[in-house]
Amino acid sequence: MTTSASSIPTDSPARGTGVLRRFSELLSSMRFAIALLTVICIASVIGTVLKQHEPAVNYVNQFGPFWAELFLDLKLNAVYSAWWFLLILAFLVISTSLCILRNTPKFLADIRSYKENIREQSLKAFHHKASAELGQAPAQEAQRIGQMLSTGGWKVRLQERDTPAGKGWMVAAKAGSANKIGYIAAHSAIVLICLGGLFDGDLFVRAMTWMGGKQVYSGGGFVSEVKAEHRLPENNPAFRGNLVVSEGTQSSTAILSQSDGILLQELPFAVELKKFIVEYYSTGMPKLFASEVVIHDKETGATEEARIEVNHPASYKGVQIYQSSFDDGGSTVKLRGVPMHGGVKAFDIDGTIGASSQITNGSDKYTLEYTALRVINVENLGGDKGSSATDVRKVDLGHALSQRLGAADKTVTKRELRNVGPSITYKLRDAAGQAREFHNYQLPVDTGDGMPAFLLGVRENPAEPFRYLRIPADDDHSMDSFVQLRAALQDPAQRERAVRNYVAKAVDGQRPELAAQLTESAGRALGLFAGAEEVNGRTVGGLQAVSDFIEAAVPEGERERAADVLLRILNGSLFELNALAREAAGKKPLTESEETQRFMTQSVLALSDAPLYPAPVAFELKDFKHVQASVFQVARAPGKNVVYLGCVFLILGVFAMLYVRERRLWVWLAPNGTGSQASMALSSNRKILDTDREFEQLQQKLLNPPS
Numbered sequence: 001m002t003t004s005a006s007s008i009p010t011d012s013p014a015r016g017t018g019v020l021r022r023f024s025e026l027l028s029s030m031r032f033a034i035a036l037l038t039v040i041c042i043a044s045v046i047g048t049v050l051k052q053h054e055p056a057v058n059y060v061n062q063f064g065p066f067w068a069e070l071f072l073d074l075k076l077n078a079v080y081s082a083w084w085f086l087l088i089l090a091f092l093v094i095s096t097s098l099c100i101l102r103n104t105p106k107f108l109a110d111i112r113s114y115k116e117n118i119r120e121q122s123l124k125a126f127h128h129k130a131s132a133e134l135g136q137a138p139a140q141e142a143q144r145i146g147q148m149l150s151t152g153g154w155k156v157r158l159q160e161r162d163t164p165a166g167k168g169w170m171v172a173a174k175a176g177s178a179n180k181i182g183y184i185a186a187h188s189a190i191v192l193i194c195l196g197g198l199f200d201g202d203l204f205v206r207a208m209t210w211m212g213g214k215q216v217y218s219g220g221g222f223v224s225e226v227k228a229e230h231r232l233p234e235n236n237p238a239f240r241g242n243l244v245v246s247e248g249t250q251s252s253t254a255i256l257s258q259s260d261g262i263l264l265q266e267l268p269f270a271v272e273l274k275k276f277i278v279e280y281y282s283t284g285m286p287k288l289f290a291s292e293v294v295i296h297d298k299e300t301g302a303t304e305e306a307r308i309e310v311n312h313p314a315s316y317k318g319v320q321i322y323q324s325s326f327d328d329g330g331s332t333v334k335l336r337g338v339p340m341h342g343g344v345k346a347f348d349i350d351g352t353i354g355a356s357s358q359i360t361n362g363s364d365k366y367t368l369e370y371t372a373l374r375v376i377n378v379e380n381l382g383g384d385k386g387s388s389a390t391d392v393r394k395v396d397l398g399h400a401l402s403q404r405l406g407a408a409d410k411t412v413t414k415r416e417l418r419n420v421g422p423s424i425t426y427k428l429r430d431a432a433g434q435a436r437e438f439h440n441y442q443l444p445v446d447t448g449d450g451m452p453a454f455l456l457g458v459r460e461n462p463a464e465p466f467r468y469l470r471i472p473a474d475d476d477h478s479m480d481s482f483v484q485l486r487a488a489l490q491d492p493a494q495r496e497r498a499v500r501n502y503v504a505k506a507v508d509g510q511r512p513e514l515a516a517q518l519t520e521s522a523g524r525a526l527g528l529f530a531g532a533e534e535v536n537g538r539t540v541g542g543l544q545a546v547s548d549f550i551e552a553a554v555p556e557g558e559r560e561r562a563a564d565v566l567l568r569i570l571n572g573s574l575f576e577l578n579a580l581a582r583e584a585a586g587k588k589p590l591t592e593s594e595e596t597q598r599f600m601t602q603s604v605l606a607l608s609d610a611p612l613y614p615a616p617v618a619f620e621l622k623d624f625k626h627v628q629a630s631v632f633q634v635a636r637a638p639g640k641n642v643v644y645l646g647c648v649f650l651i652l653g654v655f656a657m658l659y660v661r662e663r664r665l666w667v668w669l670a671p672n673g674t675g676s677q678a679s680m681a682l683s684s685n686r687k688i689l690d691t692d693r694e695f696e697q698l699q700q701k702l703l704n705p706p707s
Contacts, residue, residue: 027091028098036092040085047079053257061463078259081202089201093194100187107180114157116172120668126681128695132703134676138669141676142169145667145702149173154665166671173665179685182656185649192646199639204238205256205263218261223253231264232256239265240635243321245273246329247628250296254634267634268317270296276326276628282417284378289326291630308632322633328353329629331373333424335619338479339487340610346483348622361616365431368619372425375626377441379420420445424621436614439466442621444473451598453606454479456618469609469618472602479620481582482603485574486610488581495526498577506572518569524549525570526577531611542608546570574607575600661686663694667702678703 026032051058054077059068075082123129134141139160146156154173161168208214217230231253232239241254250272254265271293278289290309295316297303306314306321313322331353337346349368351357356369421443429435437459444452452473457466474481488494499522507515527533528549531541535548546566554562578600579589590596661684668679680703684691 024098027095028102029095030099033092033095033099036088036095039088040092043079043085043088046076050076050079052080053078053259058462061461072259075259078257081206081259083206086198086201086203086206089194089198093191093198096187096190096194100184100191104184107184111177111180114155114172114174115664115666116157116159116170118170118172118666120670120679123666123668123679123681126683127687128682128684128691129680130695130699130703131677131679133672134669134678134703134705136675138167138169138671138676141669141678142171142667144705145171145669146173148701149665163670168671169669171665171667171669174663175665176660176662176685178656179660179662182653182658182660184653186653186657189646189648189650189653192642192649196639196641196643196646199238199642200240200635200637201238202258204236205232208232208236209263214263216258216261216263223264226264230262231266234266234268236265236636238636238638240633240637241265242324243267243271243632243634244327245271245291245293245630245632247273247276249273249329250294252296252298265634267319268298269319270298271321271632272296273630276630278326278628280376280378282378284376284417284419286326289323289630291323291632293321293630295321308630318636320635320637322635323630324633325631327629327631328373329627330354331627332625333370333373333621334623335424336622337617338483338620339616340613340618341616349619359617364616367429369427369429369435370424371427371437373624373626374423374425377420377423378417379445422621422624424619424624426619428615436460437462437466438615438618440618440620444477449598449602451602452477453602454620456613458614469606469613470602471606472599474599480585481578481587481599482606484581484585485578485603486607488577488584489526489530489574489607492532494577494580495530495532495573496523498573498580499523499526501576501579502569502573505576521566522569522573525566526573529570529574529607541611543604544608571600571604574604578603661688661691663691665698 050071056068056072056077059071059077062068063071071077075084079085136144142158146158149156149171154175155177156171156173159170159172161170209216213229214232215229217226239254239256241256243251243254245251250270252267252270254267256263256265272295273291273293275292276289277292279287281287288309290307292307293305293314295304295306295314297317304316308314308321308323310323313320315321333351333353335349335351337349337359339346349357349359351368351370353370353373356367359366359368420441423439423441425437425439427435427437439457439459441455444454446452447470453470454473456469456471458469459466471479471482473479488498499519502522503515503518507518524533525546528535528545529542531539531545533539533545535545536552539545540548547563550559550563550566575590582589590599663682663684666681669676670679671677680699682691682695682698
């Protein structure tokens with residue numbers, strides 16, 4: 001009786017009690033291999049969920065100091081190159097190889113064997129069995145049955161036996177022996193894939209750092225200044241790293257990220273980026289990015305042009321060059337420093353993305369780090385601007401259902417995608433090393449209220465979203481009017497003139513006592529708003545100061561009316577103050593209109609929030625020269641072909657084990673007078689309906705021949 005691959009005892013202990021023998025049995029056991037596979041699967045899930053090769057500060061911001069330190073100690077930030085992951089892969093290769101070596105001879109012997117020596121009595125124990133009387137002698141019947149099985153795709157062997165009644169014949173046939181080959185192929189595939197993973201992993205890089213005198217580099221500076229002990233040679237058999245090339249430049253040194261720093265990989269060629277091409281969807285997401293490059297051979301000086309796109313890499317001297325991403329290649333920007341607090345004057349400054357500049361504010365020193373320039377910013381400025389309540393008179397059930405049914409990309413929320421123009425991202429770092437990140441748009445943005453505003457974003461750390469200060473744009477589409485108004489608000493003399501102008505327009509000259517009261521109230525309102533007066537022993541400024549004053553000085557029942565009066569006085573005084581500021585700048589005062597009202601409303605809100613801006617100056621993007629860079633992934637992967645071969649073996653092995661049924665058939669022909677007594681039995685490694693039908697067909701064909 002044949003034995004299926006799943007029933008072969010792969011863990012049975014060998015004879016002997018030696019420690020080495022027991023260890024060998026454990027190492028080659030299926031239980032040990034499955035345990036290793038489980039650990040590898042868990043590690044792969046972690047490597048998929050947890051972003052790999054991120055800066056350490058990113059893990060601290062996301063998970064906190066304790067878990068970040070634990071992840072870094074366990075090398076979970078670089079799972080696939082961790083020493084313990086490579087060690088598990090190596091043990092899995094050894095375990096599976098030993099298992100194959102131990103069981104392959106058994107399978108090969110079983111494949112070659114016809115099991116023709118099976119006893120006649122054993123055939124009666126099979127599930128599929130039959131018997132019949134045949135008219136010809138055993139020798140003739142054996143030849144007939146053997147010939148019929150051979151034409152049906154069976155491999156047949158005939159055996160003659162002596163019996164008390166004369167010569168008997170055993171017909172032994174088999175089909176589907178490739179099922180056993182499937183076991184060998186599938187397990188060999190595991191070995192090949194793991195070997196390919198070891199070859200293409202950091203195995204060779206680790207070997208060079210352990211035994212080749214190479215060290216991981218954790219400092220900063222230019223690539224050209226990194227010493228030789230941090231550089232891997234051109235003949236490194238396996239590596240995978242990133243190559244950043246700006247337009248009009250070339251590079252021949254790739255960066256290999258390690259858990260505790262980087263290594264530099266020298267390439268046998270240099271990649272020159274002639275042109276970078278990027279196309280966008282309407283959502284602002286990149287639709288296509290490609291690089292037109294020239295590859296310069298270091299040894300021969302030969303050049304080769306190529307176009308590299310996503311999923312269309314270039315190959316040179318066994319190194320694959322993939323289009324990975326794109327970045328800024330050192331764009332130059334011209335910024336204008338807009339004063340946000342008193343004592344600062346506007347100034348211009350030039351910089352380069354990726355570089356920094358030193359600026360001072362009196363005795364305070366800051367480092368301005370130019371982080372990123374984004375030329376295209378597509379934002380969703382749509383949405384439901386109505387109330388959250390539902391008017392049942394306006395409910396259209398058909399329209400509501402059509403919004404929620406049908407294509408999967410339908411959404412109830414209205415989307416209004418718009419390119420709001422370029423933006424600059426920078427960090428302002430103080431002398432203590434603390435930095436805040438800022439994100440400012442070059443052009444004013446209409447957020448839906450009809451008043452275009454400059455958006456000045458700020459956040460304390462990368463894990464937070466940006467919070468924006470909205471500064472209204474004037475009739476020249478600039479922030480100058482707001483800056484001038486804020487400067488006038490900080491000037492006591494200008495505030496006093498604005499109050500006089502406001503009172504003169506608001507009060508009849510025949511009532512001097514009312515003018516005096518209004519002058520006092522307007523002066524108090526402007527002083528509170530400017531932060532020039534204390535409330536409850538502290539200086540606040542903005543609308544918060546006005547609110548604190550009303551709560552402290554006005555009885556609770558009269559606060560609402562007093563707030564309404566005080567805000568009207570404040571708005572009127574600020575309108576006159578704005579007229580004085582425009583007059584000092586050589587501009588005409590604003591006329592009373594709906595547009596002017598929107599400008600003043602947004603100006604009041606911006607003036608109220610401006611003292612909370614955490615920097616003395618905001619940098620406005622005035623001009624830029626965009627330089628793009630292409631990010632390539634370069635890889636030399638000798639294990640790739642090994643992995644492909646393993647995948648072929650795995651497909652063939654799984655197909656053979658799942659879809660190839662191993663069947664064995666025996667027909668014993670014993671002498672019975674002038675004829676034969678036939679006993680037939682069939683075994684299969686699977687109990688399925690096809691086996692039942694096949695046995696019935698064989699029984700009809702072999703034991704009931706046509707007369």
